[in-house]
Amino acid sequence: MRAHLAAQDDDIIEKPIDEWTAGEKRKENLDNVAKDMLYKMLDKVTFSKTKMCKTAKEIWEKLIQLCEGNEQTKENKLFVDVQKFDNIKMRAGESMHEYDERVSCIINEINALGTVYTNKEVALKVIRGLPKE
Known part of the structure; x- marks a missing residue:
């Protein structure tokens, strides 16, 4: 997760880390902890299918798709x-x-x-x- 600023036409501009608020830093830290916990539970094959996910939420959604299907x-x-x-x-x-x-x-x-x-x-x-x- 990165702190983002919404721009026109729904473009996303990444906010520099030195401009993050305390809440944004806390959210980033919690996301990193969640990603770490999820990755530690995965086997090598599943990890390779989820390693490109940027947030814990993306990892979770990918795992649901892989395990449960549509x-x-x-x-x-x-x-x-x-x-x-x-x-x-x-x-x-x-x-x-x-x-x-x-x-x-x-x-x-x-x-x-x-x-x-x-x-x-x-x-x-x-x-x-x-x-x-």
Whole structure:
């Protein structure tokens, strides 16, 4: 973040650092701290995709785009996860614990995308997915 002066025609002119107010200096420092914290949490691949961002807000928005995608991507992910949930069956040789883990993973993915199944719906699906024996 740099202190800017708005000019005509929405051009941005960078304000010299020696003219910054105490509030602008504080905001710049907080932004640097936030950027540092975000960068320390990233792996090398993700860092390389965000290193050109100038502010912590830009980094955060880029991470959202990289991790969550746009609305169309979210809809596609939700569609695939709902299909997985609708078609889930306990596999031959799979333990009840393993089956429960698979169901829980799918439900967590669906919940993260904004759709919530009731406990009753999940329980019924789990029971229907069990083998007859």
